[in-house]
Amino acid sequence: MKTQDLIDRFGLTAAAGKDGTDREIAGGYCGDLLSEVMANAPIGCVWMTIQVHQNIVAVAVLREMAAIVLAMDNQPDPETCEKADREKIPILLYSGTSYELAGKLYGAGIVNKTAGE
């Protein structure tokens, strides 16, 4: 599934990084401690968080993420949007919880590759 399909299928709003929505999603991750996400998020994943600081874009670039989803109606800082546009990292808005969206994505077949698979 590509990020654009994600937007269409689950009613997400793209707040920034719209030029980067054609990437294939390679997994999912939830977390709000950026140091932890930086260390553990799967490469190419879609990341659900409530942090809105511009450092989220740097973390996404580092893990080559397909997209960042801000759950619970959280709005990105203006600097975050600028940076996301520059780096072509889509920032998507979702009004529900990370838990809820993660469940939907998992159900739609977005799963993480584990060792041996």
Added chain:
Amino acid sequence: MNPALTTQELKHFRADTHIHTCLSPCGDLEMGPRDIAAQSRHAGLDMIAVCDHNSAENAGAVMRAGDRVGLAVLPGMEICSREEVHVVALFETLEAAHQMQEFVYARLPGENQREVWGEQIMANEKNEVLGENHRLLIGATTLNLYKIVEQVHACGGLCIASHVDRPAYSLIGNLGFIPPDLDIDGIEVSFRVPLCRARQSVNGIAGYPCVTASDAHFLRDIGRAWYGLQMASPCFAELRMALKGENGRKIIAN
């Protein structure tokens, strides 16, 4: 304070600039102002700062208790940002700390549940209980980090990122790395990291003045980490110069 003093005339002082009192819900009830001052002296400290969560309500009492035993006490608070990052804010005067406190209180939602979080005791310099604070001091403010730094500076204070080596409630833990555009005055490592090895053990702090502190919530923990300061006297203005490395003032890693 006399910036013209030569380096030879400057002295060395021991500082622990992050200590909680019985006002912090997680702070032990034994952390009364009088005993904090006495224990700090006993631990060989020359200067401390009172940093309760999102409040400076007990700072004045510890300052007065410090006066009686010859201990310099700076009023401060440990503010929790909306990113849930802890920052220590230090001030020159109680008035400045209270000015910041009003700003924080107006942006701190919630009410404390003492059964869940603990008691928040306001006390005087004789350790007498004055009352209880009912705000959710353990909570996060609605302020982002930049707003906090800006307002602390507007009150003439200094902003130091708390315990950046910790995984949670820390600038590096929560935000991954220190945002280069954040105008922070220094960073603090917890007692777990020897100050002399902080730059090797914690990534991304090289360009920042670095201190350590006990973050004591119990009397026995006061002074479990401290840093040396080369300066003329233990006071806020000298500390500011030491953090900036001005006029021969400096931090001495122990």
